[in-house]
């Protein structure tokens with residue numbers, strides 16, 4: 399076996415595949431390579447018009463994918479990989495670069511373009527070697543190459559195209575087909591490395607590893623020839639070098655001459671591979687810019703972003719930018735869908751809002767905290783910590799809270815809040831397994847009981863949402879006087895109902911709901927306020943939402 403000695407050179411090293419592609423994983427696993435998979439957050443966002451040749455684009459994307467993982471791992475995974483492998487496969491036909499289809503229509507357009515023609519499949523591969531220097535700076539050496547394979551498609555009938563698209567196979571594959579599965583039926587011939595079409599040119603990769611690791615041992619850097627010498631400096635290289643220097647990709651037109659000093663300064667920069675500029679203080683610059691990145695994330699979690707903010711989010715790997723019917727569009731990256739979208743099971747949305755609303759203002763006063771050795775709550779929020787906690791970190795009890803839908807919304811909006819949902823035993827039995835929008839949080843708990851006869855959980859705020867309208871008057875008074883007894887002064891009572899307007903002739907949904915009520919009655923906000931008043935609660939504010947429920951907040955006197 400010629401290839402095994404190469405693979406065995408990597409034994410004991412932390413090898414990372416910066417790709418989520420199951421096909422690449424399978425190819426590399428099959429040859430006995432031991433590696434971890436850390437999918438890159440870098441998406442195919444490079445401007446294709448900057449590249450003269452399609453393979454330059456694929457190589458540049460592969461480099462960015464690998465570098466992104468190499469730079470993220472020491473912070474996120476608290477370990478530095480020895481080698482990161484990045485790859486990007488594109489299909490080209492009629493001078494166009496085809497990546498993964500956006501939707502079925504896009505897949506249809508791609509496949510009909512390929513029908514009956516020969517096209518090229520390019521995979522760009524980047525091998526990034528990471529080396530921790532003294533002072534924790536990390537040196538990155540990048541070796542890259544590409545492989546081209548020609549593939550000819552048979553003439554595809556409309557029916558075949560539709561059926562293939564309906565199989566779902568095209569969606570996560572460059573060019574919209576997978577040669578190793580159903581897509582193999584579309585192919586007339588393949589000239590070149592078949593595995594390259596699958597997504598990873600194994601043969602070329604092993605040869606390249608051999609060159610890197612079988613080089614005379616005095617110094618890898620002295621002996622390995624770079625694929626990207628300065629004389630061949632392409633737009634793609636410029637981009638990569640800018641990124642390696644800690645600069646942003648928004649400066650792609652920078653001339654190679656400007657890059658040269660960075661590559662040769664410090665005396666330690668070798669001839670082989672492409673190095674990150676050792677003299678550039680990446681760590682410091684990252685720390686200096688960190689607050690801007692955090693604030694971008696916070697703002698985006700709260701607001702409808704402007705184009706400038708969207709572009710900044712693209713640069714942070716949170717969005718990808720693409721052309722859609724002549725306009726620029728943005729879409730969430732996988733990490734955003736997983737961790738930032740509020741409906742996701744793993745959403746950190748609430749915590750991000752907490753960081754923005756509470757942690758951020760505190761940290762802006764860090765100098766004072768250090769000088770004074772004292773809490774900065776008052777300076778940051780104009781309140782003493784004890785008052786602050788009373789405001790922001792209260793416990794709430796949603797009486798008749800049913801599935802906990804409102805409780806989950808409340809905890810989402812208020813990171814410090816915990817809510818007990820109190821409902822009848824049969825309801826709690828079913829509801830406690832129901833997680834609206836897949837939200838799991840220990841801040842929502844369920845307690846079974848009857849609010850007329852059982853003890854109620856202790857809370858700083860009680861919610862009665864869609865409860866009172868459905869009760870006869872004597873029960874309304876029973877419940878409110880019970881609440882009045884257990885609430886101490888300052889305790890809140892939130893009544894949420896559809897409030898009748900003062901003329902009692904609207905809104906329509908209140909009158910329609912009344913049709914299905916037997917014992918209770920609809921009331922105006924003023925009537926509810928009066929009712930609360932009788933039980934020692936004074937009106938704090940009324941909110942007409944023009945949505946399903948209005949709200950009246952009262953405070954125990």
Ligand SMILES: C[S@@+](CC[C@H](N)C(=O)[O-])C[C@H]1O[C@@H](n2cnc3c(N)ncnc32)[C@H](O)[C@@H]1O
Pocket residue numbers: 797798799800801804820821822825847848849850862863864865
């Ligand atoms: C109309 S639903 C309102 C649910 C929820 N608050 C909302 O706004 O969607 C009334 C809820 O009160 C609960 N409930 C009725 N009588 C109760 C009682 N005596 N003790 C506890 N919960 C009760 C019901 O089980 C039901 O979940």
